[in-house]
Amino acid sequence: FISYSRKDVDFAEKLEKALENYKPPKGLYVPHRNLDVFRDVTDMTGVEYFHAIEEHLSNSAKLILICSPNARHSKSVNDEIRRFVKLHGAENIIPILLAGIPNNETYPGQSAQKAFPEALCEVMKMPLATSYRNFNPKKDKIDKGKFEVAWHNVLANLYNLGRDVVEQREKKRQQRLRKRRTALLIIVPNLALILIFISIGIYEGVKSGRMLNVEAYHNAELAEEFTQREYQAFSDFS
Structure with missing residues (x-):
């Protein structure tokens, strides 16, 4: 369950897509399937909102909380946190600091920048x-580049694993992918050359076949002429 302020929707959307597309590498010993992710995109209020969110919260093992000054002042975010804690406990909350400052690190006069x-x-x-x-939705990626470590940390919390375990398995997966790409770079050009040689061979074979056919046709004509001459000579003789 992703809890966020609607003002932080750009990041929430990217996070949701990254989580849905993620497939654990071999060796993590977790279900080898895509994650089921819920992110509320409605603007429901009152009883309708309460019942709809309650079901999704009860079915969610983890709450990913996108923290920012926007989220701090969001009634729905605070409500989702309290209700999730009652169902699954605070230990299953995964806070992500998107903007602002951790509350315990602010100085007097910085209350507006508190993120939690x-x-x-x-x-x-x-x-x-x-x-x-400082995540830029237009340029940065959730799971790569300068935020790769943060991504591994999120995954580690989701799967209740150490970040080093996730990083090692991801590194091995990347190594396997690089080997496959290298193999393809070697195989594909060779296959192309083989196909070219086969095509040339077929062309030459067809060409040779045509030449043989022409020669055979010419020989047949000569044989026919010879036969006719012999037959005519025999007729004249008789």
Whole structure:
């Protein structure tokens, strides 16, 4: 379950897609399938919102909380945190720091920059959040580049594994992919050459066949002329 402020929707969308497309590498000993991710995209309120969200929260093993000053002041985000904690406990919340400053690190006069919602601070004295600060939705990728470590941290929390375990398995997967690409770079050109040689061979064979056919036809004509001459000579003789 991804809990976020609608003002942070660009990041939430990218995170959702990255999670849905992720498939664990071999060796992690977790279900080898895509994650089921829920992100509320409606603007429901009241009883309708309560019942709809309750079902999704109860079916979610983890709550990914996108923290920012926007989220801190979001009533729905605070509500989702409190309800999730009642169902699954605070230990299953995965905070992501998107913008702002951790509450315990702010100075007087920086209250507007506090990123952690009050509901989170009620159940965690000093939340430890994975940092995605300065993430640019138009340029940056959730799972690569300068945020690759943060991505591995999110996965480790989702699967209850150490980040080093996730990093090692991902590194091995990347090595396997590089080997496959290298093999393809070698195989494809060779296959192309083989196909070219086969095509040339077929062409030459057809060409030779045509030449043989022409020669055979010419020989047949000569034989026919010879036969006719012999027959005529025999007729004249008789």
